[in-house]
Amino acid sequence: MSVILSIILIVAAALTAAPLVGRSTGVQKAIVFASGDSNPNDNKPSATRNFYLTVDGEQFGVWHMLPSSAGIPDLDHEDEMSYYHDALRDPDATIILYLHGNGGDRANGGRLPLYKLLRSLNYHVFAIDYRSYGDSDDTYLSEESVVADALKTYEYITDRTDRPIFIWGHSLGTAVATHMCSDLQRLGKPSPKGVILEAPFTNMQDELRGNSFGNIMSYHPLFKFGVADAIYKNKLRFESDEHILEFSAPVMILHARDDVVVPYDLGHRLYLIGSSQRLSGTGPVEFHSFDENREFGHMEIYRAPELKGLVENFVHKYREKNVTIPHFFRNTMQQCAHP
Structure with a gap:
């Protein structure tokens, strides 16, 4: 509030x-950006490694949370990094990169229960605080800065494993996610297997x-x-209505009808744009709404009993599929590589 x-x-x-x-x-x-200093590690979940990545000489905080099935490792600090890196290379590993909204830090609100749900599905979860949020260094905040932090984390993961990665954005984080995926496609870098947008909007x-x-x-x-x-x-x-047309990965949109922070109509409009205007050969866009009488609002879709099944089905459907790149995107990537 x-x-x-x-x-x-x-x-x-x-x-x-x-x-x-x-x-x-x-x-x-x-x-x-409702940013501010805080210490998310006061509420760090168990079986979680806290570390920092650097962009332009400034650090930002990252959590790598192990799947629930991994238990709680008993490790010396010196062994922690190698243990977590090895776990990422497990043949059954699936990774979720979570990008939070404009307020709070990676430990706030409904984020911890959502991490718990995702970990119960045997997924690794990465969550970050953009620079100027939480325990991250201050910076001159911009759309470019938050996208750069997301991209740095994505590249950190892909440098260490070839296992499937899915992006989950919430609120402002949905726009960070679509912008990052557009940049990945434009630069010819590996695409996530799928993108989950919770309470998205069309543009700022x-x-x-x-x-x-x-x-x-x-x-x-x-x-x-x-x-x-x-x-x-x-x-x-933060033009998700443009960026959703600029990458190939399939998209799942989740939105509560009683959301007063990001209106339901904006999420549904983004779905209509994506489902009708994406190029042939790109992944589909699906939409799931949650009735207002359930009172999930902007932050509590994690309470929906069916959410676990929706996520599990989406991940299962696409985790082993290769994301195809339509001919138009391939031409654009070649132009970027050879200006």
């Missing part, structure tokens, strides 16, 4: 001084106008100029 309240107060202040906001990237970033302008707080404030005559257009101009765009 504190994150939601902070967004309301920031946007309300933005409307009061809209001309200034139009020139202040700091205020714009505060609207998009739609999200700012559409959520319950922005929807009320959008009637203010200065909202468009002072907030939505300024954020777009400064490249805080």
Whole structure:
């Protein structure tokens, strides 16, 4: 609730001084990124290795959580890294890279119960805190910076194993996921086997106008100029409606109808775009909704009894399939390689 309240107060202040906001990237970033210092390791799950990766000389925190079937290893610190790396190379290993939303850290809210569910399905789970979040170093936050952190983690995993990787993004993390997958395809790098988007939106302008707080404030005559257009101009765009068309991996979208932070209609609209406009030969897009009377809201789809089966079926269907690259994408990759 504190994150939601902070967004309301920031946007309300933005409307009061809209001309200034139009020139202040700091205020714009505060609207998009509810970041802050914390220590997620106070709530670190068992059988989890905490470590740090570096982008542009700045570190960000990572958890590698073992599948439940692995038990709790009794290791000296010196043996920990090699044990976890060896586990990734197990022939039965499946890896989930989880990208969280705009608030809190990798230990917040419904994230820990979701990790537990994924681990119970015998998946390795990687979760990160983007720079400026949690115990990560501060940085000049941008769309590029959070995507770079996700990409660095993905490359860390693929450098150590060839086992199937799936991406799970939540809220803002869904836009990080689609942007990263678009970059992977454009650069000709290995693609994830599938992408799970929980509470996604089409793009940041739609999200700012559409959520319950922005929807009320959008009637203010200065909202468009002072907030939505300024954020777009400064490249805080998070355009999943474009990026979902730029990679081949299959996609599963999950959205609760009573989500007031990211409106259900935005997730469904993204599904319609992906399912109707992706190139022939790319993976399908599927959509699963959760009725409002179940009160899952923005953060608690993990409570749905059927979620475990949905995830298991999606992973089982695609974990051994090769992600095909349509001819158009291959041409684009060649152009990027030989400008």
